[in-house]
Amino acid sequence: MKAISVQHVHKRYGELHVLRGLTLEISKGECVILLGANGCGKSTLMRCLNGLAPHDQGDITIFGQPLNHLSKAKLRQLRRKVGVVFQQFNLVQNVSVFQNVLYGAMGQQRFGLLSSLACFASNDLRERAMASLERVGLAHKAHADCRELSGGQQQRVAIARTLMQDAEIIIADEPVASLDPKAGKEIMDLLLDVVAERQLTVLCTLHQLELAQQYGDRIVGMKAGQIVLDSPRTDVALATMQQLYQGDVRVDQTSAPATDTTAIPSIR
Template sequence: MTNTAISPSAVTTAFAPLIEVTEVCKDFGTNRALHNVDLSVAQGEIVVLLGLSGSGKSTLLRHLDGLETPTAGSISVLGRTLTGSSPKELRALRGRIGMIFQQFELVGPLTVLENVLTGALSRLRGPRLGLWAYPKSLRVTALGHLDRVGLLHKAYERADQLSGGQQQRVAIARALMQDPEILLADEPVASLDPESSAQVMALIREIAADRGLTVVCSLHQVELALDWGDRVVGLRAGEVVLDTPTAELSREGAMAIYRQVAAETGEHDLLARSGMW
């Protein structure tokens, strides 16, 4: 079956796009993870990458942060073309991009405040061992970010003593320490219960609105994507198959991404499991 992408309905903006992805392909050996992906994200947009595991969402996010190099195509972020950039240039660019991960990526034995302070390491010279190795101004800033995410009272507790939802809030505060212009979030609530998920996503949106952040977030929950994002970009088998504002997208329209996967693979899977193929 030939997959035809739904024509994008771009959000009108007076600003040039902060992210431009043009005909990007990514191969891992014989496996093609991304295929001719085009994506443009404007300043202040909140974009959700929606799709099943293995659809290419995380791979695309890693390209936007310069952690992966495309096999073909080009990527521009914050006015800089990533392909061909030196390691020094990429480090400088990553200092302007915050990243939130599914598994939090905190250092459990360290205090919450120390974990937040690590978000400022790209601006400092040399290693920092212990809380007092950081300048007072940064400690004050980190405490302010913890206050913003509702965890000031947990500043001196070990990070691994917090709940999952609290740890993700710490990760958000750590990302804010970079003073980012773009925030990338890779399945940030996949490990959380529904109540914590709603709280974390609401917090990200509030902070993005307050600070004028551009956000690209991967999710697999349709309802959450529709409630939270300005725009949904659907990925299937490494290809963009849907790109539309959430205001113009129904739940049924979003679910079509998953139904088409089932329709295309279901017969083969049934035959394979039955031993007939």
């Protein structure tokens, strides 16, 4: 089954044509690393995928359900299956780590926010929150305020919050951009380990090409609102990835140095 299917999608903001007939498919359980320079349309694509920005033309389906034909109620239900890990963590800084993780279950509860407050949460929710914190190695920080944590620890809390959501798809928007290299690798290791354990589908944007060489099943590259590179990670040369951040719109095999024996990916 295709977890995500994007077919000939266009998105405009006034006269700015951001997504230009973009097509992308991601299978259930697959991890795709999305690369591209700032302004190429990556963030817009991610907003379209979780329903935050309606697309103008084309079709987007999540587990076979077309986003542009769902009622608001059905769209809310579908969005519960899509967890987002942000670059800036999006935590409530002046409340506890435990409470931030509980917020991840808000969309599942009959009374929403009220049911996810620590003072009203059920024993089941509280146990799940502690188990999520244990999984990311922060159970001992449950009662600390998030503002007391390092950047790497805060991103671990954000991952634990996503685990509470019971999402089936993880959209990670530059999850290590705010971290130093050591913390960034630790977060990527943790995120991909959790994904493998739960057999989740992942679309993760990165700018760190050295990390892109190590993680995921496929490398997808964007330029000017289109997919110009889509190939298994092990087939993509570093020089090919670097071309995504240069001026030419099209990536081709001339990007690979003559001494590089890595196969050149197919280009779309």
